[in-house]
């Protein structure tokens with residue numbers, strides 16, 4: 414299997430090259446030239462597989478330049494049951510509410526309690542093997558600018574993985590107290606964490622600048638190092654996400670909810686950068702029986718408008734919400750969907766992306782829009798509705814949802830009401846409520862708790878546990894006793910020095 418580029422069909426590379434390189438030379442994204450097909454017989458076989466085996470099966474069809482042993486090593490390192498509380502990386506939970514049955518696909522039982530683990534636990538292993546094939550002997554230096562979840566997931570994923578170093582920059586005042594605590598206590602010999610005097614955009618822009626700086630690259634090369642990216646546009650982050658869509662379907666087959674060949678399901682996905690839901694789309698194109706993919710957004714509803722009208726317009730106010738990992742106005746992975754929906758028309762896609770960067774908007778043609786709408790449905794809800802959903806679900810279904818997942822539940826309830834669609838539906842749940850204890854406590858109407866900063870972050874966690882009778886996830890509990898390892902703060906102008914210091918060069 415070869416990979417081409419969304420902006421240039423002449424490119425054709427192996428998977429290892431696509432993963433090692435991250436982004437293509439033309440600035441486009443790598444996409445598989447065709448999608449492997451899964452039959453009903455395959456699904457029946459997959460039904461009895463462990464998650465590790467399922468990951469091997471799916472990844473094996475895409476990573477044809479990897480040996481079966483290499484793929485097994487990656488899958489076992491990432492998804493071994495002891496890494497996930499409860500043992501299953503993607504358990505499906507049935508929720509009954511009157512005549513509506515829905516399923517929550519919980520993707521947050523990993524080491525950082527957010528769904529980013531599903532990709533970032535395996536990416537380091539895929540990357541190390543890809544580099545060994547394409548740039549043998551080099552150490553990969555991963556630079557990450559984070560607004561919270563990605564930084565911690567990358568640190569946990571790359572921690573003590575031979576042949577890698579991971580350096581994370583976060584805005585000094587731009588992450589939650591718990592997110593900061595997760596990062597500054599990070600263990601591992603090859604990790605570095607540094608706060609910057611600036612916001613997330615400053616961090617992101619500076620990291621991109623360093624990444625492409627020829628003199629920095631030269632210094633790294635002298636030390637047998639090279640920059641690499643754990644960014645969500647890397648194919649090595651998208652591919653592992655396809656696996657849990659198959660896992661969800663297999664679990665529905667096992668439970669008897671799916672009882673005939675080809676029976677379809679809906680997936681509802683809380684969406685930011687469009688990576689998670691795109692993986693669901695690829696699963697569908699591979700043959701997974703999907704009726705609708707429902708794209709759920711918060712008040713940053715640029716995707717809702719796009720899927721409804723065909724116009725993508727990022728020129729709009731940016732809202733800071735209680736589902737911060739979805740506060741995003743440029744959804745990078747949408748480019749891959751456009752490529753597929755235009756049957757690989759790289760020229761058209763390039764044109765739209767050029768318009769987006771020059772004017773902030775573009776409009777797709779009627780035919781492309783109709784194709785998108787035949788698969789995708791989109792809606793959004795604001796913070797008030799999100800909070801109400803958290804509260805209502807606790808009361809009616811005794812289910813504790815984090816704010817990101819609550820956006821998806823609310824959008825599904827609205828969709829169900831207007832469409833009457835009776836298709837079995839899986840809501841993809843992306844974070845543990847304990848990562849967002851303050852918002853969840855407020856939603857539940859807890860008077861005990863006040864604003865951020867009033868209490869220590871662990872106080873909120875214990876309060877949430879006491880109020881709901883649910884258990885604090887072990888990785889969050891464990892943070893309480895961990896020493897702070899990283900206290901550095903740097904000016905944006907000094908980030909190059911910080912990179913060299915953290916990489917152990919100077």
Ligand SMILES: *Cc1c(COP(=O)(O)O)cnc(C)c1O
Pocket residue numbers: 527528529562683684685686687688689690738739817843844
């Ligand atoms: C990253 C993230 C999302 C958004 O996923 P995308 O793949 O960017 O669409 C949703 N919820 C949580 C908790 C996240 O961390």
